[in-house]
Amino acid sequence: MNLRNIGIVYRKELREALRDRRTLISSLLVPLLLFPLLTAGIGAAFSALIGKAKEEVPAVMILGGDDSPGILAELRGSGKIKIVPTTQNWKDAVINKEIRAAIEIPAGFQDDVAHEKSATLLIHNYEGDVKSSIATGNIQKGLEKYRDRIVHDNLAAKNLPETAFKPFEIKEHNVAPPEKVGGAAFGGVIGYMVILLCLTGSMYPAMDLTAGEKERGTMETILSSPIARVDLVFGKFFLVLTTALVTAALSVTSMGVSFAVLGHLHAFDTAGADAAQLQLHIGIYTVLSIFIMVLPVAVLFSAGVMTVSLFAKSYKEAQSYVSPLMFIVIIPAVAAMLPIDLTAKLALVPILNASLLCKELVTGTYHWNFIAIIFFSTCVYAAAALFLAVKMFQREDVLFRS
Amino acid sequence: MIETRGLTKTFKDKKRGEIRAVDNVSFVCKPGEIYGLLGANGAGKTTTLRLLATILEPTDGTAIVCGYDVVEAPEKVRANVGFLSTATALYPRLTSQEMVEYFGRLNGLDEATLKKRVDDIFTRLDMNSFRDRRCDKLSTGMKQKTSIARTLVHDPPVMIFDEPTLGLDIMTARTIVGFIRECRQRGKTVIFSTHVMSEVEKLCDIIGIIQSGKLLAEGSLAALRSRYSENDLEEIFVKVVAPHYAGQEAN
Numbered sequence: 001m002n003l004r005n006i007g008i009v010y011r012k013e014l015r016e017a018l019r020d021r022r023t024l025i026s027s028l029l030v031p032l033l034l035f036p037l038l039t040a041g042i043g044a045a046f047s048a049l050i051g052k053a054k055e056e057v058p059a060v061m062i063l064g065g066d067d068s069p070g071i072l073a074e075l076r077g078s079g080k081i082k083i084v085p086t087t088q089n090w091k092d093a094v095i096n097k098e099i100r101a102a103i104e105i106p107a108g109f110q111d112d113v114a115h116e117k118s119a120t121l122l123i124h125n126y127e128g129d130v131k132s133s134i135a136t137g138n139i140q141k142g143l144e145k146y147r148d149r150i151v152h153d154n155l156a157a158k159n160l161p162e163t164a165f166k167p168f169e170i171k172e173h174n175v176a177p178p179e180k181v182g183g184a185a186f187g188g189v190i191g192y193m194v195i196l197l198c199l200t201g202s203m204y205p206a207m208d209l210t211a212g213e214k215e216r217g218t219m220e221t222i223l224s225s226p227i228a229r230v231d232l233v234f235g236k237f238f239l240v241l242t243t244a245l246v247t248a249a250l251s252v253t254s255m256g257v258s259f260a261v262l263g264h265l266h267a268f269d270t271a272g273a274d275a276a277q278l279q280l281h282i283g284i285y286t287v288l289s290i291f292i293m294v295l296p297v298a299v300l301f302s303a304g305v306m307t308v309s310l311f312a313k314s315y316k317e318a319q320s321y322v323s324p325l326m327f328i329v330i331i332p333a334v335a336a337m338l339p340i341d342l343t344a345k346l347a348l349v350p351i352l353n354a355s356l357l358c359k360e361l362v363t364g365t366y367h368w369n370f371i372a373i374i375f376f377s378t379c380v381y382a383a384a385a386l387f388l389a390v391k392m393f394q395r396e397d398v399l400f401r402s
Numbered sequence: 403m404i405e406t407r408g409l410t411k412t413f414k415d416k417k418r419g420e421i422r423a424v425d426n427v428s429f430v431c432k433p434g435e436i437y438g439l440l441g442a443n444g445a446g447k448t449t450t451l452r453l454l455a456t457i458l459e460p461t462d463g464t465a466i467v468c469g470y471d472v473v474e475a476p477e478k479v480r481a482n483v484g485f486l487s488t489a490t491a492l493y494p495r496l497t498s499q500e501m502v503e504y505f506g507r508l509n510g511l512d513e514a515t516l517k518k519r520v521d522d523i524f525t526r527l528d529m530n531s532f533r534d535r536r537c538d539k540l541s542t543g544m545k546q547k548t549s550i551a552r553t554l555v556h557d558p559p560v561m562i563f564d565e566p567t568l569g570l571d572i573m574t575a576r577t578i579v580g581f582i583r584e585c586r587q588r589g590k591t592v593i594f595s596t597h598v599m600s601e602v603e604k605l606c607d608i609i610g611i612i613q614s615g616k617l618l619a620e621g622s623l624a625a626l627r628s629r630y631s632e633n634d635l636e637e638i639f640v641k642v643v644a645p646h647y648a649g650q651e652a653n
Contacts, residue, residue, distance in 0.1 A: 012493075020495060216494065220457060220491075223457045
């Protein structure tokens with residue numbers, strides 16, 4: 001191997017890549033803009049829509065309750081719902097979203113409550129409709145307050161303490177630090193995104209530098225120069241690897257910034273979660289360890305996509321060969337988002353192992369034995385892919401396929 | 403100097419079986435001489451020249467180029483060869499100068515020598531007006547000049563041209579023909595393939611007629627005229643090739 005020649009090829013390929021609009025869009029622009037648009041953009045739009053839905057005072061019908069003026073007065077006075085005159089086709093009104101819910105008060109409800117008999121209020125709603133859910137929530141909150149007041153009065157009338165009804169409270173207390181909470185929520189997604197974007201980042205340049213060169217007729221030109229084919233492969237490979245890693249790095253940065261901004265805006269609050277808990281805290285060491293683990297994966301992808309693309313006679317043909325690779329990568333990467341724990345056997349499964357490990361690293365968990373197995377096994381797979389790429393570049397039937 | 407010894411190249415084809423693209427070809431081409439490889443389409447010209455440029459590896463036999471064996475020292479052979487064909491395209495996103503410099507560096511030139519060499523070539527070929535223009539923005543003539551500069555940058559003693567004027571307009575083709583002549587004047591060993599008879603008559607010191615991968619006839623134009631009792635090169639070519647051509651067509 002001649003490092004000087006590898007460097008010459010790498011610099012030339014880098015120069016060409018930086019002048020290629022398609023490479024710049026796929027490797028720089030897309031990862032930089034994808035997450036802000038996906039997370040902040042869609043998140044902001046989502047929170048704005050939810051906020052708007054929450055601001056709306058939902059129209060509700062009351063079915064029955066003529067003999068229960070107490071609860072009727074309570075509902076009318078809540079201010080969180082707007083009582084509209086009841087019609088016969090109230091069910092259609094809910095389905096057609098003319099009203100958000102209907103409250104059914106059984107006959108003799110007030111008497112039953114006064115005599116401490118069990119009674120049931122039924123809220124008819126549209127399951128899955130956000131505005132109907134918000135209306136149901138508002139009604140439930142109002143009714144729970146009313147019920148608590150009745151319980152309080154009943155207990156007071158009998159000279160019983162509040163604890164007679166509620167002898168103990170149940171509360172949750174999170175002991176995990178915020179970064180682990182955030183990591184548990186987003187770790188799988190981060191591993192998935194980093195791995196997937198490593199692949200997408202490597203795809204365009206790998207196809208352009210192999211099948212693209214064949215199509216443009218520059219392959220024969222470069223093969224007529226004295227450079228050894230192994231040096232040519234490495235020069236091209238390092239460029240593909242660079243774009244894969246740059247794409248992944250930019251994606252993670254962009255994703256981190258997007259989450260930070262989103263957390264800061266408390267956008268999750270409106271979705272019902274605790275924004276402070278879901279904030280993603282990724283330290284520089286975690287980022288570095290993710291990249292060290294992703295490096296052999298990126299090598300594997302870069303060499304793999306180059307090898308596959310080299311078979312093709314044209315860029316279009318290469319696209320049809322490379323596209324199925326997306327599925328091979330997506331399936332194990334998605335699997336890491338499922339509640340699967342890393343085991344010694346899974347540590348040997350390419351892509352899935354790195355994806356699961358990324359999830360652990362984000363939560364700040366370091367199983368060194370697994371890290372060692374995954375790093376070395378992925379290095380072996382990557383070396384095999386690179387070896388194959390070099391071999392492919394030495395095969396005349398591949399280079400001059402017609 | 404180029405010397406081929408029983409040069410053979412076979413390809414495997416799923417439908418047609420084994421194809422002998424170059425079949426036991428032996429010839430010698432000396433410095434200051436232009437060797438013209440004349441043949442129809444598919445005769446084996448391009449494969450022969452690709453073997454000499456070590457882009458392909460021979461199945462059997464070998465060739466010695468500037469003292470280096472194409473099988474044993476392909477990189478040394480390529481360092482001594484300038485290879486130009488219509489298939490050797492330019493990198494579209496590099497400028498003309500960057501293209502030539504890239505190949506100069508790959509040929510091991512240091513930066514000072516490279517600069518001097520590039521300046522000389524660009525002046526000699528009148529390329530200074532477009533040296534900073536990207537190759538995908540060049541006219542056909544400018545592209546050909548850039549390709550010539552690319553083959554010349556390391557000043558190779560052997561020049562291999564594979565149908566260099568194919569598809570070019572008359573003016574651009576004349577530039578190429580002039581350049582090939584200049585190479586001979588500079589004492590380089592030149593081999594080029596074509597099926598254009600007029601180019602062969604104008605340029606070649608030795609003519610080799612190839613068909614079905616076999617070198618069927620060889621000699622100077624005068625020697626071939628005398629041997630086949632024909633003055634017209636096209637008639638000589640037909641006389642040599644026709645029996646084999648019919649067989650090939652039947653296949």
